[in-house]
Amino acid sequence: MGENDQGATPPPIPSQTLDHISIAVPDLEAAAEFYRATFGAEVDDAIEIPEQGMRMAYVRLANAKIELMQPTDDASPVGKFIQRNPAGGIHHLCFATPDADQAATDAGAAGLRIVGGGAPKPGHHGRKLFFLHPKDAIGTLIEVEEEETPPRRI
Numbered sequence: 346m347g348e349n350d351q352g353a354t355p356p357p358i359p360s361q362t363l364d365h366i367s368i369a370v371p372d373l374e375a376a377a378e379f380y381r382a383t384f385g386a387e388v389d390d391a392i393e394i395p396e397q398g399m400r401m402a403y404v405r406l407a408n409a410k411i412e413l414m415q416p417t418d419d420a421s422p423v424g425k426f427i428q429r430n431p432a433g434g435i436h437h438l439c440f441a442t443p444d445a446d447q448a449a450t451d452a453g454a455a456g457l458r459i460v461g462g463g464a465p466k467p468g469h470h471g472r473k474l475f476f477l478h479p480k481d482a483i484g485t486l487i488e489v490e491e492e493e494t495p496p497r498r499i
Contacts, residue, residue, distance in 0.1 A: 357451035359491055360440040365403070365410040367488070370428045370433040373400055373415035380404045380411065388413075395470050399423045401469075412439070438475070439488035443486035448489055457481045465491070 370376040377388040381411060387405045398421025404411035414436060416424035426436055442448045446463040453463060458478035465473035474490040 348389040352460060355459075355481070357455040357457065358382055358440065359429055360442045360489070361410040362440040362441040363409050364441040364490055365412045366438055367414060367436045369414050369416070369423050369436040371396075371415065371431065373392060375412055376413045377404070377431070378403055391471065393417070397421060397423070397469075398441070406438075437486035437488050439474075439490050441490055441492045443492055445475060445489060445491040449475050452489070453476065460486075465489075 368376070369386065373391055377391075380386040381388055389403045389405065391400050392400045395417070398418030399414050399416050401414045402410055404413065411432040414423045416427050418424050419428065425435065427433065449459055449463065449465050452459060452475075458477040458481050460478050463475075465475045468474045468490065471494065472491040474488055479486045
């Protein structure tokens with residue numbers, strides 16, 4: 346299986362970019378220090394996301410990011426993940442797409458379930474995103490996020 350042939354049906358969620366891999370961690374500072382000390386990676390300052398019951402920081406790599414997430418609420422999705430996996434672990438993968446609304450519509454038409462009601466919602470950064478149900482994505486929670494718009498240059 347290779348590239349789409351001309352005239353072939355386009356994929357429901359067009360993406361050529363892995364935006365980030367998200368890892369749930371019990372201790373954000375310890376996880377950030379692990380990536381700094383072990384790989385010499387740059388790690389952003391932590392940000393609080395109270396509406397999601399977590400705090401997070403990005404590990405910046407040349408070709409992708411790692412999103413480190415620590416729960417601040419045991420009832421949040423990340424809190425429940427840590428309860429099941431006390432040492433932490435990979436939580437989800439995130440792919441970037443040009444148009445999250447269209448991708449969600451086309452994913453639904455292709456029979457892929459969207460977690461949380463079907464419509465993309467703005468993330469902490471303001472870009473629209475949605476999650477595919479793991480049962481429809483070979484057991485993996487997949488986030489689909491609208492691509493970042495490059496800043497306009499004058």
